[in-house]
Structures are given as C-alpha cells and as structure tokens.
Amino acid sequence: MLAGGVGGSRFTQGVRRAYGDADITVIGNTADDITLHGLRICPDLDTLMYTLGGGGDTERGWGRVDESWRAVEELRAYGADNTWFGLGDRDLGTHLFRTQLLAAGVPLSEVTRRLCARWWAHDPALRLLPMSDDPVETWVDVPDPEAAEGRRAVHFQEYWVRLRAEPEALAVTRVGIEEARPAPGVEEALAGAELVLVGPSNPVVSIGPILAVPGIRAALRSTSAPVLGFAGILHGAPVLGMAHRLLPAIGVEVDAGAVGRHYGSRAGGSDGVLDAWVMDTGDETSVGAVEAAGLRALVDDLVMSSPDATAAFVRRAVERVAA
Ligand code: FO1
Ligand code: CA
Numbered sequence: 001m002l003a004g005g006v007g008g009s010r011f012t013q014g015v016r017r018a019y020g021d022a023d024i025t026v027i028g029n030t031a032d033d034i035t036l037h038g039l040r041i042c043p044d045l046d047t048l049m050y051t052l053g054g055g056g057d058t059e060r061g062w063g064r065v066d067e068s069w070r071a072v073e074e075l076r077a078y079g080a081d082n083t084w085f086g087l088g089d090r091d092l093g094t095h096l097f098r099t100q101l102l103a104a105g106v107p108l109s110e111v112t113r114r115l116c117a118r119w120w121a122h123d124p125a126l127r128l129l130p131m132s133d134d135p136v137e138t139w140v141d142v143p144d145p146e147a148a149e150g151r152r153a154v155h156f157q158e159y160w161v162r163l164r165a166e167p168e169a170l171a172v173t174r175v176g177i178e179e180a181r182p183a184p185g186v187e188e189a190l191a192g193a194e195l196v197l198v199g200p201s202n203p204v205v206s207i208g209p210i211l212a213v214p215g216i217r218a219a220l221r222s223t224s225a226p227v228l229g230f231a232g233i234l235h236g237a238p239v240l241g242m243a244h245r246l247l248p249a250i251g252v253e254v255d256a257g258a259v260g261r262h263y264g265s266r267a268g269g270s271d272g273v274l275d276a277w278v279m280d281t282g283d284e285t286s287v288g289a290v291e292a293a294g295l296r297a298l299v300d301d302l303v304m305s306s307p308d309a310t311a312a313f314v315r316r317a318v319e320r321v322a323a
Contacts, residue, residue, distance in 0.1 A: 003199040004029045004206025005044035006061040007232055007240045007304070009051035011199040014310020016052070016126065018318075025127045025189040027216075029201070030108070031136045031174055031209030034157045036082045037075065039095040040102055043157070044206065045112055046094060048128055053119025061240070064090040084162040107133040109183040129189065131210045134180040138205050140249075142167035156205055165242035169249040174209055182215045190219040195318060198274065200232030200239060200302065203259050204246035211263075211273060220273040221266055226321050229263055229274045230314075231256035234302060235282040257286025265294035278302065278317045296321065 003012055003026050012026055029044045043062060050056030050064060057065045067088035076083045087095070094115060101111045108130045116128050138156035142163065151170055159165060190196060201207050211217050220227055232239050233247075233256045244254045252262045256279040264272020276296035279286060283299065290297035298317055304310045 001025070001197045001199055002027050002029075002201075002207055002210050003044075003048060004201030005032075005047035008044065008199045008201045008206065009048050009056070009061075010240075010304045010307075011197075011201070011230065011310060011314075012048060012052055013307040014304060015197060015314055016123070017307040017311035018315045021125065023125045023127075025129060025185070025193075027129050027131055027186055027189065027210060028112075029206040029210055030130045030132060031138045031177070032156050032160075032205055033135065033137060034085070034155055036085055036087070037080065038099065039087075039092070040099045041085075041087070041095050042098070042108070042112075042130070045115075045128060045130060046091070049112075049116055049119050052123070052126060053116075055119060063088050067091065085157060086161070107183075109133050109185065127185075127189075129185050130183050131186065131216065132180040132213050133183045134176060136174055136176040136180050136209060136213075138209065139173045139175060140169050140246075141171040141173070143170065160242060165245040169246050172204055172246060172249045174212060177209065177212050178214070180213045182213055182219070186213075187215060187219040190216070190223045190225075193223055193225040196220065196223060196225050196227040197314070198227065198229035198263065200230040200304075202232065202238070202241055202243045202246065203252065203262060204243060204250055207263075208250070217271060217273060221271070226275050227266060227273060228276050228278065228317060228321055229260065230317070231259060231277065231279045231283065231302060233259055233283075234280040239302070239304065255286065256280065256283040257289045260286070260290045260295055260297070261293045267294045276317070276321045278313070 033042045047062045057063050072087050098111050139153040140159040141151045141153050144152040247254050260277035263274050264270050278298045280302040281299050287297040300313045
C-alpha cells in the first residue's frame with residue numbers, strides 16, 4: 001500500500017481488518033517530515049505507527065494517546081521558535097530516539113523498523129517502509145506582499161498547522177525529491193505484491209511525493225499485481241485534511257474523477273499508475289470521464305466511519321477487480 005498519515009492510517013486499519021493474515025507492506029510518505037528543535041519528525045510514519053499500534057490518539061488522529069505538552073510549554077516560555085507545532089511529551093521520546101539513531105548513521109528505514117518493533121509486535125506481518133531514506137521536504141509558496149516577489153515559501157507543516165491552510169497555495173515544491181532513492185524493500189515489495197493499494201491520502205503532499213521518488217512510478221507501472229486506487233476526495237471535498245487547498249497549485253480540479261485521471265491508467269502510452277479507481281457513490285457522475293482515461297471506475301460508499309466499514313469497501317473493490 002501507499003499511504004499518508006491520518007487518512008492512510010484509517011485506511012490501513014481497514015485493510016488489515018479485511019485481510020487479517022496478509023503480509024502488508026505500507027510505503028509511507030516522508031515528504032512532510034520536518035526538523036524542529038534539532039529533532040527529526042516524521043508525522044506520517046508516526047501516525048501510521050501509533051494508530052496501527054494502538055498508541056495513537058484516535059480523536060486527534062495524530063500523536064500519542066494520553067499525551068501532555070509540558071516540554072513544548074517550556075520551549076514557549078524560553079521564546080523558542082516554531083512552538084506552533086504541537087510536540088507532545090510522549091511523542092518527543094520517539095523523535096529523540098529517531099534523531100539519535102539517524103545521527104549515528106542508521107538509515108530511516110532501519111530506524112522505522114526499530115520503532116515499529118515496539119508498536120507492531122502483535123502484527124509481524126505488517127511492515128512500514130518510508131518511501132525513501134533520503135530526506136525530502138515539501139514547501140508551499142504563499143502570498144506575502146512584503147516579500148521581494150510577493151510570495152514566500154513555508155514548510156508544509158507551517159502551512160498546515162500554523163497557517164491552517166488559509167493562504168492560497170501558489171506552488172508546491174518537493175526539496176530533495178530528484179536525489180531521493182526508494183528505501184530498501186520498496187521496489188521489491190511492489191514487484192512481488194499480489195495486490196497494490198493506493199490509499200485515499202492527499203494526492204499533492206502524500207501520494208504525490210511517493211510517486212515522485214525516482215523509481216517508484218516505474219515499479220508501480222511494471223508490477224504484475226493489480227493497482228487499485230481509492231479517492232480521498234468525496235463530492236468535491238477531502239474526506240480529511242487540506243487537499244482542496246493544494247490541488248489547484250498542481251492544476252488538478254478538486255474532484256474525485258480528476259484525481260483518478262491525474263494518477264492515470266497503466267494501460268496505454270501515458271505514465272499512469274492505476275488499473276482501477278474507486279470513487280464514492282456521490283461521484284458516480286465522474287465514472288465516464290475516468291473510464292475514458294482508460295481506468296476501470298468503481299463506486300462505493302467510501303466513508304471510513306470504522307475499520308469494519310473501510311474493510312468492507314476495500315474487500316468489495318478487490319473482489320470486483322480480481323473478478
Ligand atoms: N497537526 C496539527 O494540526 N497540529 C499540530 O500541532 C501537529 C503536531 C504533530 C506532531 C507530530 C506528528 O506526528 C503530527 C503532528 N500533526 C499536527 C499532524 C501533522 O501535521 C499532519 O497530520 C500531517 O503531516 C498532514 O497530513
Ligand atoms: Ca501527511
């Protein structure tokens with residue numbers, strides 16, 4: 001599977017519920033990673049790890065359950081920068097451990113394996129791989145009348161957490177993506193898979209960067225497994241998050257069918273990555289346009305109201321594509 005953070009975690013919970021004994025490799029987005037207070041933070045990997053490990057705050061959707069915020073209060077009291085980012089005291093332990101290992105030269109994929117060994121011990125058939133061991137960061141250009149060119153770039157986390165995705169996103173840049181290589185195991189997992197699922201995560205800042213790591217698109221295009229994508233845009237609005245604020249910056253309409261066409265079909269001469277695209281029943285009117293793009297279009301109720309509900313729509317889609 002390819003997945004981002006909050007939506008990707010809910011989706012993964014459903015997939016695990018649907019296929020209780022399958023070997024599942026989650027290829028997680030690392031393009032919204034950030035270094036703050038000297039610590040390397042990987043929000044999407046951590047959200048997946050905590051949520052599937054039962055240690056996540058289900059209401060907030062990210063971070064640890066039973067969290068406290070004393071360390072960040074102390075940082076604020078010192079007048080430290082970047083205290084808009086909520087680093088919980090328990091969560092800090094994860095970032096300290098990760099940063100320490102990275103500084104010692106341990107690659108992120110190995111660090112992630114060690115972190116998940118704690119959280120996913122109950123489910124050894126579930127594996128989390130970062131899309132890449134190489135650092136990639138997403139920066140967003142926002143209007144700034146005082147800046148030289150009328151705009152300035154902020155880290156994606158600042159755009160989302162501090163600015164609440166309110167300013168118009170003029171452009172999205174992925175720093176480091178050209179030099180990034182797929183993490184060990186990523187291409188092998190795609191090549192050896194029986195089924196590849198592209199989760200309903202943000203097409204611009206979650207799935208987009210994974211596909212943009214040189215080599216991953218080719219691995220998706222050449223796998224013998226069916227590649228099935230799920231829309232995270234339902235009736236013109238994201239099921240979670242801020243995709244509606246970012247899709248215009250990459251010239252894609254905020255519409256499930258448009259996102260499916262953006263990912264594209266593996267058939268034909270383009271560089272698409274999907275065989276089938278699953279949209280919500282409310283987006284049935286997009287079926288024609290998706291099929292015209294060479295994709296098999298499916299519709300179902302895609303609201304991830306519970307792991308059972310998610311498991312049900314995943315199973316139905318897989319059965320239809322395998323049939
Ligand atoms: N999201 C917020 O809205 N506010 C925060 O202060 C915040 C802190 C945070 C800390 C660790 C972590 O793993 C995730 C955190 N998130 C926070 C979530 C994160 O910004 C987003 O879920 C994604 O990166 C966007 O998909
Ligand atoms: Ca994310």
